Amino acid sequence: YGDIYIKEIYLLGAVNAEVNTLTGRERQSVTLHTGLTGLQADKIFWFFGPVIPNTSIVESQVIRGENITEFKGRFREKLQLDRETGSLTIRNLTLNNSGVYQLDFFNTHKTSQRFYLTVYAPVPLPQVRKIPEGDFLDSSSEKGSCSVVCSVENRRDMTLSWYRGEKRLNQTSSPDLSTNLSLHLEIKLPDNNIYSCVAANPVGNQTTKLNIETLCLQFSNAQFHLLPH
Known part of the structure; x- marks a missing residue:
């Protein structure tokens, strides 16, 4: 049931997502900053896709008082979540990391943020x-x-x-x-x-x-x- 639940979260939250645009460089790191502090969210979900963020890459939930975070997808080893802010760091960027990222988190209500990331190759010498x-x-x-x-x-x-x-x-x-x-x-x-x-x-x-x-x-x-x- 978990996968079905996560997809429903995405579909419900896509319309009202706050939008951010940023760039990154190959082999460097980038952080998708939420601008939040002291986040008291029971559930934090991150989604990614080249055009539509429909693939779950982070699931973080508080279960019986314990934070349980799972990183998913083909670049899960690159991901780091700040549970206090919800911000997501992606290390050792590649061109394939370009795309749309969406954060959904829940406290008293559901809030979404969306990030458009473009990763560029280093500039060669002319x-x-x-x-x-x-x-x-x-x-x-x-x-x-x-x-x-x-x-x-x-x-x-x-x-x-x-x-x-x-x-x-x-x-x-x-x-x-x-x-x-x-x-x-x-x-x-x-x-x-x-x-x-x-x-x-x-x-x-x-x-x-x-x-x-x-x-x-x-x-x-x-x-x-x-x-x-």
Whole structure:
């Protein structure tokens, strides 16, 4: 009867749940804070699902004066419940921990809170390279200019941007995670500005500075005239 009872709790409590949105990073921890203190609840239930929180992951009840807590589901070893607040901590996050979490607890009446968690991968370091003058991408470049491209492995909600000093020059993103993000930049020489390529998502960023002297000035043009075989 326990499983049937828990599902009924979820269905009854979904409509009036308080909603919270938060993000986490892979391999780190996140706590779903309830904002409560001194919680005197006889029953605390947590549910999870990628879209709908319909799978029980925590059952905590006071039975004959004793707190009995059971963690369930495929990531039960990662979970930690604070019985005083009802807050749930998830350790060693993976992308599969993204989804909707719902707390139901009971004292004099039933109260629900819902959390939307998105877990992001760490941001990789973008790579900057010079586009050879024989490359078709560089066919429209002016003499006395240097064309470079910045690229990075694409991940969820990732952006790639070029900056000159503090000013953003351009930006790109794509929902297609099977391809890398790339962003072209053409610089008229000589140029003493500082250019940076920044890859970012909601939980972090990585920056690669363009070394104009190394990429554009140090080597003779002949070294970049090689055509693909």
